[in-house]
Amino acid sequence: MWKTLGRYVIIKIETKYPERVLNALRRHGIGVLDVSFPTRGSLFMRMRAEDFFHLRAVRREISFSAHIVRRKGMLFRLRPLVRFRPVLLIGCATALLLLATLSTRLLIISVNGCGLRLPEYAVLRLLASEGIYPFAHRKGLDVIRIADRVRAADDRIAWIGIALDGVRCRIEVIEAVPLGPTVDSKTPCNVVAIKTGAIVSIAPYNGMAKVKPGQVVSAGELLIAGDITAEGAMERVLVHARGDVRAYVFYRAERAVSPEHIGIADTGETRPYRKVRIGTLALFETKPDFSRYEVRDTSDWQPFGTLLPLHVTAGVCYEQQEVTLSYTVEEMLEIAAYESERLCYDKLPKDAAIVSKVNTYKVADGVVIAYTNIVTEESIGLTKEITA
Amino acid sequence: MNPYLRKLKKRVYVTLDLPEEADEETPRVTMAGRGSLLVENHKGALVCSDTRIRLLTVQGVLSVTGEGLQLLEFSESRAFVRGRLVGCVFDEEI
Numbered sequence: 217m218w219k220t221l222g223r224y225v226i227i228k229i230e231t232k233y234p235e236r237v238l239n240a241l242r243r244h245g246i247g248v249l250d251v252s253f254p255t256r257g258s259l260f261m262r263m264r265a266e267d268f269f270h271l272r273a274v275r276r277e278i279s280f281s282a283h284i285v286r287r288k289g290m291l292f293r294l295r296p297l298v299r300f301r302p303v304l305l306i307g308c309a310t311a312l313l314l315l316a317t318l319s320t321r322l323l324i325i326s327v328n329g330c331g332l333r334l335p336e337y338a339v340l341r342l343l344a345s346e347g348i349y350p351f352a353h354r355k356g357l358d359v360i361r362i363a364d365r366v367r368a369a370d371d372r373i374a375w376i377g378i379a380l381d382g383v384r385c386r387i388e389v390i391e392a393v394p395l396g397p398t399v400d401s402k403t404p405c406n407v408v409a410i411k412t413g414a415i416v417s418i419a420p421y422n423g424m425a426k427v428k429p430g431q432v433v434s435a436g437e438l439l440i441a442g443d444i445t446a447e448g449a450m451e452r453v454l455v456h457a458r459g460d461v462r463a464y465v466f467y468r469a470e471r472a473v474s475p476e477h478i479g480i481a482d483t484g485e486t487r488p489y490r491k492v493r494i495g496t497l498a499l500f501e502t503k504p505d506f507s508r509y510e511v512r513d514t515s516d517w518q519p520f521g522t523l524l525p526l527h528v529t530a531g532v533c534y535e536q537q538e539v540t541l542s543y544t545v546e547e548m549l550e551i552a553a554y555e556s557e558r559l560c561y562d563k564l565p566k567d568a569a570i571v572s573k574v575n576t577y578k579v580a581d582g583v584v585i586a587y588t589n590i591v592t593e594e595s596i597g598l599t600k601e602i603t604a
Numbered sequence: 605m606n607p608y609l610r611k612l613k614k615r616v617y618v619t620l621d622l623p624e625e626a627d628e629e630t631p632r633v634t635m636a637g638r639g640s641l642l643v644e645n646h647k648g649a650l651v652c653s654d655t656r657i658r659l660l661t662v663q664g665v666l667s668v669t670g671e672g673l674q675l676l677e678f679s680e681s682r683a684f685v686r687g688r689l690v691g692c693v694f695d696e697e698i
Contacts (some may be wrong), residue, residue, distance in 0.1 A: 232652050234652055235649045235650060235651060235652050237646075237661075238648075238649045238652060238675075238678055239648040239649055241678075242648060242649075242678065242679065242680050245680060246681070247677070247679035247680070247688070248675075248677075248678050249676060249677050250675075250676055250679075251652070251674065251675035251676075252654070252674045253652060253653050253654045253673075256653070258651075261678075466613065574605075
C-alpha cells in the first residue's frame with residue numbers, strides 16, 4: 217500500500233557496467249527495487265523520487281544515463297494541487313480553522329418575551345454580566361444557575377429560560393405582572409367594587425362594611441367605608457379601610473356559525489421539499505410552483521453534527537386550495553360552543569374561581585348561535601383614597 | 605577485519621546465543637521454493653543478468669543461476685532475487 221501513497225519513479229539506466237552502477241548505488245545507501253535486465257547495458261529499476269536526485273552524486277563516480285520512464289504514487293497526482301494552488305490550500309486551511317474556532321463560541325443570541333416594561337437590552341446586559349454574550353465560549357456555561365441569578369437580579373423578570381443550540385443561544389423571558397397602584401397605609405381610603413357582582417362574603421379588617429352577602433353591587437359602589445365617624449361626633453374619623461370582599465361575577469359570550477364556510481383542502485398534488493440553512497440564514501429552499509401549499513412530514517438533521525450549524529430539512533409540499541365546505545348541525549354546535557367558551561374564558565381574570573358554566577344554543581335561518589354564561593367567584597374590592 | 609578478531613567475534617556471538625548473521629558479515633541465504641531467494645549481508649554485485657547473478661559475500665562469491673532473473677530488491681545488505689531458479693552455489697572462496 218505504501219507504493220500508492222508515496223512517490224516513486226521507474227527509471228531506465230544505460231551503462232556499460234550495470235553491476236558497478238548497482239554497487240555504487242548501494243554504497244550511497246540508495247535502495248532500489250524491481251531491478252530487471254531487458255538487455256545487456258540497460259537496467260530498469262524503481263526507486264523513491266527523493267533518491268533520484270541523489271543519482272547526481274553517483275554519476276560523479278561512474279558514468280551512466282538515467283531517464284525517468286514513469287512517475288507513480290498519490291503524492292505525484294496531488295502535486296499540481298499543491299504546487300500551483302498554495303493560496304487555495306492556505307485559504308481552505310484558514311477557513312477550516314476559523315470554522316473550528318467559531319463553532320466553539322456563541323454567535324447568535326435571541327431573546328423572546330420582552331415587552332415595554334422589560335426591554336431586550338436590559339436582559340442582554342444581565343446575561344453579559346453572567347458570561348453569555350456574542351463570541352463567548354459555549355462550553356462550561358451552567359445555564360440553570362445563570363437563569364436563577366438573572367431572575368433574582370431583576371424584579372421585572374418572572375421567569376427566564378436559557379437554551380444552548382449549537383452556536384445559538386435562545387432566551388425565553390416572561391415578564392412579571394406589576395402590582396396595581398397601592399395606597400399608603402396611613403392614608404384614609406374606602407374599598408369600592410371594581411365590577412358588578414353578587415356579594416358572597418365580606419370581611420372588613422378595618423373600616424365599616426356597607427353591603428351584606430347576597431346583595432348585588434355595581435362597579436364603583438362602596439363596600440367598606442373608611443369614614444367611621446360616629447353619629448353626633450364633633451370630629452370626623454377617617455381610617456384606611458381594608459377587607460376581603462368576594463362576589464359572584466357573571467360573564468357572557470356568544471358565537472354564531474354558518475353552515476357554509478370557506479376552508480382549505482389538499483388537491484392531492486405533492487412536491488418534495490428541501491431546505492438548507494446555517495443558523496437562521498437560509499442557503500437553499502425549494503420553491504414549488506403551487507399558489508398555495510403546506511409543508512408537512514418534515515425531518516430535520518445536522519449532517520456535520522455540532523461542528524457546523526448546518527441544518528437540512530426534508531419534507532413534502534402539499535398543494536392546497538380554498539374550497540366551500542358545509543358543516544353538519546352537530547359540527548356547527550360543537551364549533552359554536554367551543555368558540556363562545558373560548559371568548560368567555562378570555563374575559564376571565566387569572567385568579568377567578570369558576571363556579572358554573574352553562575352553554576345554550578339557538579338555531580335561526582340555518583345559523584347556530586351558542587351562548588356561554590360563566591359565573592366566577594373572585595375578589596372585587598379596590599382600595600380608593602377618600603378625596604373629600 | 606583481522607581474522608583473529610573475526611574468530612573472536614564469532615565466538616562471542618555463539619556464547620551469547622545470538623544468530624550468526626547478526627554480525628552483518630556472515631551471509632544468510634533464504635530460499636523459498638524455486639521462485640525466490642533472499643541474500644542478506646552481501647557486499648555487492650559482480651554479475652547481473654537475467655540468467656545469472658553473482659553476489660560478493662565475506663565467505664565467497666555466491667552465484668545464482670536461472671531464467672528470467674530479477675532483483676526485486678537490492679540495497680546495502682539485502683538482495684532479493686526472483687525468477688525461475690536453477691542453482692545457488694558458492695563459486696570462489698575469499
